[in-house]
Amino acid sequence: MTTDMSTRVGALSLANPILTASGTFGYGLDLADLCPPERLGGIVTKGLSPQPRRGNTPPRIVETAAGMINAIGLQNIGVEAFCRDVLPELDARGVTVVVNVFGESPAAYREVMARCERERGVAAYELNVSCPNVSAGGMEFGHDPALLASLTAACRAETAKPLWVKLSPNAPDLIGTGKAAVDGGADALTLINTLRAMAIDAVQRRPVLQRGFGGLSGPAIKPIALRMVWEVHWALPSTPLVGIGGIETGRDVAEFLLAGASAVQVGTAVFRDPAAPLRILGELERFCAGEGITAVGELIGGLQWPC
Amino acid sequence: MIARRDLAARVAIVEDLTPTCFRLELLCCEPVAASPGQFAMLRCAPGLDPLLRRAFSLAGVRSTGDGTIVEMHLKEVGRGTALLRRLAPGAPVAMLGPLGNGFTLGIAPGQRLALVAGGIGLPPVLFAAEMLAAHGSAFDLFVGASTAGELYEVDRLAAAAAVVGGELVLCTDDGSRGEPGFVTAALQRRLDAGRAYVRALACGPDPMLQALGRLATARGLEAELSLEEPMACGVGVCLGCVVELEDGRLVPSCKEGPVFPVSRLAARWRA
Known part of the structure; x- marks a missing residue:
């Protein structure tokens, strides 16, 4: 039996529920030899800003138990280089491209989107409002419902394409910020971004990362991500969700879909295994076949809560 | 690619x-x-x-x-x-x-390379020495370790150097074997004695590479350093392993390196 693997995130149809997470798959072509992006549901680009950004001084990463902490600092090539050098080939290959956007002001977010609106090949936008690494990089938007609603509304005015907002697990009120994004015009919510974390070198008596703090990702955060996806799905049942956090296997994907996600993003797993998104897709197909599932969409929100 | x-x-x-x-x-x-x-x-x-x-x-x-x-x-x-x-x-x-990339091994007849290794930086230098020996390209080898017991593969190094009439210089920090002190000092003594190299290729701990970068820059010698940075993916997407270049850019060493010409690196590798 073959399972229909297609899914929808609001108005956006995807061939399958597996996307790559922002910051873990370059701009979509970087790992094409190891993981052809056109075979995935889609790719989410590294966060793009109006101008190129240098990022943080190293050390930027540290491995932790079943996870890693990063403080890359939103290094990117800038929207112009992406539109000129990368997007045409993604479009030619038929890749579903979600452009991850950030800026230091609503105007900067809009500038990135306006530049992309002049091109073919962008399927949707994802607003990074929760990167915990750079003080000026947008953290305030994701933590304050009113700010988030106005930012989302400003970006909404820039495009008719699907607009996703990536929620921060560090926000004091996750559901409040989710509602604010939807009120501002978001079509879907992505969750979760990394958890603010730190690692300490006890001999040096210093933080391992140059920035002190970073964002924790990987399997260590999966249970938290599942709980948050379920809570937001419960609170906002008609809002499509894209689940992310420590996905390593096809069965992990099934768990996120059951919790209410319509699609998922694979991130840190790519660092362990650049072909992980395709491997996970194969595992999900086998899981569905084994469970007698005819369409993967049957799983979405299918969690049976114990009464 | x-x-x-x-x-x-x-x-x-x-x-x-x-x-x-x-x-x-x-x-x-x-x-x-x-x-x-x-x-x-x-x-x-x-x-x-x-x-x-x-x-x-x-x-x-x-x-x-x-x-x-x-x-x-x-x-x-x-x-x-x-x-x-x-x-x-x-x-x-x-x-x-x-x-990643590799060392620039090509040289003209009559030219000579200096291969410099410290500690566990030996593997790419041994690889280079054996490949150069197989091609008949001339080189001298400078290999350092903290102590005699941490020097290894000396016979292979000596054999590779012998093929092209190169010198194998062993150094230990504690003087327990070979010349006492750092490999960079041993290289400097050869340069002072008038030996000429077209390029130095090096791998080892950062202080050794920085010392080599300073020496090479001061003497107008081309040098390539193989750097080690914390790395998550190895394929250029995590941006964890960045190295600062002379123009201030931070580039992933897994993709643009791990071997960098000293002249391309930030000043701390040269001064």
């Missing part, structure tokens, strides 16, 4: 080289083409601990009847390398590579 591959390899040999370092040879059933300076990302164990692969410089590649043997020398410094040291022959190991 040549497509990178995640190779299914098996352990052929694990054996101690020194109290802290060991040789790991992996057998791949397909041809592997590699240059000295390139590296591979190895998964240390199945499961989630350790989560990330580890990057190791290649010490050599040779064909056998069964496929290709990829040789690496590892220093046990943590859980990942401890797990690799305990692998038994035949154990499967996922190996992504070869990755």
